[in-house]
Amino acid sequence: MSTGIETRRPKEAEMRPQLPIVDDDPATQRFRVHRSAMTSPHIHRAEIERIFTKSWLYVGHESEIPEPGDFVRRPVGGRPVFMVRGAKTGNVNVFHNTCTHRGALVCRQDSGNSKVFQCFYHAWTFDSEGQLKGVPDRDAYAGGVNFDELGLKRVARVESYRGFVFASFDPDIVDLPTYLAGAKDYIDLVVDGCGGSVEMVRGTNQYSFSANWKLLVENSFDGYHAESTHDTYFKYLVSIGTDLRGGVSGREVDLGNGHAVIEYSSPWGRPVAKWEPLFGEEARTEIERLRADLVARHGEKRAHAMTEVNRNLLIYPNLIINDIMAVTVRTLYPSAPDAVDVTAWALAPTDEPAPLRHRRLDSFLTFLGPGGFATPDDLEALESCQQGFASGGVEWNDISRGMGRVPMANDEEQMRVFWRRWQHQMGAAADLAGAQ
Amino acid sequence: MTAATVAVSRQQIEDFLYAEAELLDSWALDAWLQLFDEDAKYEVPSNDALDGDPAHDLMLIDDNHARLAARVERLNSRRAHREYPHSRTNHQVFNVRVEGSAEDISVTASFTVWRFRAGRSSCYVGRYRYRLRRTDDGFRIAAKRAELDMTDLRNVGDVAIIL
Numbered sequence: 001m002s003t004g005i006e007t008r009r010p011k012e013a014e015m016r017p018q019l020p021i022v023d024d025d026p027a028t029q030r031f032r033v034h035r036s037a038m039t040s041p042h043i044h045r046a047e048i049e050r051i052f053t054k055s056w057l058y059v060g061h062e063s064e065i066p067e068p069g070d071f072v073r074r075p076v077g078g079r080p081v082f083m084v085r086g087a088k089t090g091n092v093n094v095f096h097n098t099c100t101h102r103g104a105l106v107c108r109q110d111s112g113n114s115k116v117f118q119c120f121y122h123a124w125t126f127d128s129e130g131q132l133k134g135v136p137d138r139d140a141y142a143g144g145v146n147f148d149e150l151g152l153k154r155v156a157r158v159e160s161y162r163g164f165v166f167a168s169f170d171p172d173i174v175d176l177p178t179y180l181a182g183a184k185d186y187i188d189l190v191v192d193g194c195g196g197s198v199e200m201v202r203g204t205n206q207y208s209f210s211a212n213w214k215l216l217v218e219n220s221f222d223g224y225h226a227e228s229t230h231d232t233y234f235k236y237l238v239s240i241g242t243d244l245r246g247g248v249s250g251r252e253v254d255l256g257n258g259h260a261v262i263e264y265s266s267p268w269g270r271p272v273a274k275w276e277p278l279f280g281e282e283a284r285t286e287i288e289r290l291r292a293d294l295v296a297r298h299g300e301k302r303a304h305a306m307t308e309v310n311r312n313l314l315i316y317p318n319l320i321i322n323d324i325m326a327v328t329v330r331t332l333y334p335s336a337p338d339a340v341d342v343t344a345w346a347l348a349p350t351d352e353p354a355p356l357r358h359r360r361l362d363s364f365l366t367f368l369g370p371g372g373f374a375t376p377d378d379l380e381a382l383e384s385c386q387q388g389f390a391s392g393g394v395e396w397n398d399i400s401r402g403m404g405r406v407p408m409a410n411d412e413e414q415m416r417v418f419w420r421r422w423q424h425q426m427g428a429a430a431d432l433a434g435a436q
Numbered sequence: 437m438t439a440a441t442v443a444v445s446r447q448q449i450e451d452f453l454y455a456e457a458e459l460l461d462s463w464a465l466d467a468w469l470q471l472f473d474e475d476a477k478y479e480v481p482s483n484d485a486l487d488g489d490p491a492h493d494l495m496l497i498d499d500n501h502a503r504l505a506a507r508v509e510r511l512n513s514r515r516a517h518r519e520y521p522h523s524r525t526n527h528q529v530f531n532v533r534v535e536g537s538a539e540d541i542s543v544t545a546s547f548t549v550w551r552f553r554a555g556r557s558s559c560y561v562g563r564y565r566y567r568l569r570r571t572d573d574g575f576r577i578a579a580k581r582a583e584l585d586m587t588d589l590r591n592v593g594d595v596a597i598i599l
Contacts (some may be wrong), residue, residue: 206588
């Protein structure tokens with residue numbers, strides 16, 4: 001139905017040259033991202049094809065499935081998959097969660113242990129290595145049933161680094177160590193700081209909110225917002241006797257392939273190994289001992305990085321490892337341009353002594369998680385941005401902070417690293433004319 | 437302690453829980469905090485580990501009295517952005533069961549907590565587990581635990597309100 005109002009917008013869009021969504025202009029020290037990157041269904045679909053099927057994506061941690069037959073299922077890149085430790089090989093297998101017969105899910109529990117995975121629909125049965133083992137009434141297939149061909153379909157590529165299992169739907173992707181590039185060193189710092197072996201703590205935070213996933217990427221290592229957004233958290237720290245002097249200061253590091261980290265000192269304590277009043281006086285000697293152990297093993301410089309320095313690490317495109325007042329691992333997946341599913345875990349040293357584990361989890365909950373003193377306010381901020389985009393009038397987000405200087409932890413260079421890689425992967429799919 | 441020797445009726449407990457719900461729904465959080473003993477706990481376990489123990493499992497909330505007081509102070513301020521302005525909530529309590537002695541009372545109840553804010557509605561469903569103590573002027577909360585029946589928080593986003 002015509003409104004009777006002549007609009008010239010479509011014509012303008014046709015006339016407009018194809019500009020990149022990411023406007024990176026070193027000459028003027030200005031970096032901008034067009035807001036359609038956060039709102040366009042076209043961009044969202046292109047991201048699924050060009051980013052989430054062409055990257056290494058975190059599936060889970062090997063510690064979640066220590067025994068043969070142990071499994072966890074979860075969506076990866078929007079697809080249901082499951083990870084199971086093979087009973088014959090002891091290998092970590094990641095399968096598409098679909099029966100090779102007519103499609104039903106073969107793994108229908110979130111976690112557990114099983115020798116076989118039976119599709120309940122027609123009772124086709126597979127073992128933990130994916131091999132098809134049973135087909136009822138197989139004589140009915142005149143051409144026979146090829147048991148080797150009809151095993152569970154593996155995700156194209158599966159590799160792990162220090163227990164972190166990644167999968168890719170792209171058979172031609174570079175190997176995981178090459179992909180991780182400089183991020184490997186930071187995973188090493190986290191794991192070695194935990195004594196060399198880590199595990200996921202039982203209990204998962206699974207929450208969603210109404211904003212574009214890339215806003216949470218930015219937020220996960222945004223030093224600039226901490227003081228303003230999380231004022232109530234810092235007030236809480238003061239109330240328990242934490243010394244805020246010294247504040248938050250540090251630097252940003254480009255780790256290659258879209259990965260980046262901010263590393264910085266902070267007022268809050270760290271279970272490994274920086275004491276604060278929250279931990280109680282009785283914890284002082286234990287935390288000092290942890291630190292001394294790391295110095296003995298890794299030298300003063302590396303031990304300092306492990307114990308006193310915080311890390312907010314992005315492994316492109318959507319894995320966050322934040323080693324702060326506790327260690328959290330989180331994935332972010334878009335279910336729509338304005339909706340993100342977050343799954344978050346607590347990572348801890350394997351066999352951590354009980355009092356240390358308790359303090360770690362206590363420290364986690366001060367800031368992190370859907371019931372923490374900070375995360376809900378981040379959700380509010382990101383939903384607020386998404387709502388602001390709908391207002392129109394302003395086309396670009398500015399991410400120029402700290403250009404032209406050695407980037408600091410509260411600058412935005414780490415976000416620019418992400419966005420440059422994003423633009424590169426999206427290619428022609430991320431240009432202004434295409435986004436209209 | 438004459439009070440402690442008097443048997444506790446379910447109706448008395450229900451009246452207490454309804455009064456607590458009213459304090460929460462009217463955002464009278466300072467008065468609500470007064471219901472808790474100094475050694476009290478407020479816990480919400482993760483959706484996938486309802487039997488979670490804060491000593492070794494990741495919870496959503498594990499507050500001792502000091503942190504609960506900090507939570508109240510935070511929610512009372514204008515800087516708890518997720519809850520400023522506050523949600524409109526409706527804490528509903530059902531299926532109340534009472535066990536134990538008058539000094540140490542175990543209560544389980546079903547709950548539905550509706551939360552409305554900025555045109556959005558969300559609903560928390562689950563089971564409360566309380567430990568209450570009888571005093572001369574009513575009951576005090578020694579422990580409150582809210583176990584969520586939802587398999588995850590996808591539809592509610594967070595637990596920024598008090599359940």
